[in-house]
Amino acid sequence: MSKKLVLFDVDHTLLDAGNSHKDAFVKAFKEVLNLDFDYSGWKFGGFTDLQIIHELMDRNNIERDPRKISRIIEVMVDEFKRENLEHAYLLEGAIEILKKLKTEKDVIIGLVTGNIEEIAYTKLKHLNIDEYFVLGGFGHKSTIRSELIRMAIYEAEKKIGKIEESDVFIIGDTINDIKAARDAGVKVIAVATGMFGFEELNEKNPDYLFTDLKNTDKVIDVIKNE
Ligand SMILES: [Mg+2]
Structure with missing residues (x-):
């Protein structure tokens, strides 16, 4: 692979x-x-x-x-x-998918988030999932989300060498995640766990669409076998 x-x-x-x-x-x-x-x-x-x-x-x-x-x-x-982040919580399936992907030796995990980097890591640390991420594209660096994807790919390529766009997957909950993935020429797995409903996301034709990350094995199948 x-x-x-x-x-x-x-x-x-x-x-x-x-x-x-x-x-x-x-x-x-x-x-x-x-x-x-x-x-x-x-x-x-x-x-x-x-x-x-x-x-x-x-x-x-x-x-x-x-x-x-x-x-x-x-x-x-x-x-x-x-902030004390007392209301912060992990969404269902999040920890399971991160754990499983971490065991895949041909998969590298990163972030593409609109968050300022330190804010993103503060959230992740609070919920004990910061250790899963070694790179990312962060929202203080550009107003254009697809540029954050390119920044993350650049960081990943510094670590492991050339990565084909067709081997890059964005996992996100908004139509902007879908659009950014399109603009960057990468694949997108949309999840309807945010402000957009399943049908609304479906209209934007993501490569894959799930109601949430609970069906971890299906999501991982997509990543491994595409
Ligand atoms: Mg989001």
Whole structure:
């Protein structure tokens, strides 16, 4: 079997961290820009954190000053680390699929998440799954999710050499995960464990679609035998 690279989204694919991440946005915008906003009607599922920061600045007619953006990211990380994450939990099947994939010697596991890297790892550490990941593409680095996929592939290739796009799998819960995978020319396994229902995801024609990660063996079959 050729080497396969499996790249997991974090929120609503592996875990649910409640509103902690949104709270970090609110606190950072207040501290850095003295701007109040609430996240009712939050429509940013599958956006990268940098993209969300840009959107929120644009909506409030705030110039995208790079120094302010850097500061917002710093404050978000600080604030997030202060969260107790008492409402965070792993989604069903997440730990099982990670454990099984780890035993596959031709599979390398990484992340592609809209999260700022330190926030992603804070969530993963809190739920004791950080050790499964050795690389990733993270949401403070680009507003374009497909670029995060390319960054993760680049990191993986530094470790194990050339990886064909057809051997790369994105696992994610939003239509943005599907679109990003398409744009990057890689495969996508969608899971209906987030804000998008099974039918809604199906309309976007993911390569594979599951209601959740509970049917671990089927998901692993797809990865190994495709
Ligand atoms: Mg997600």
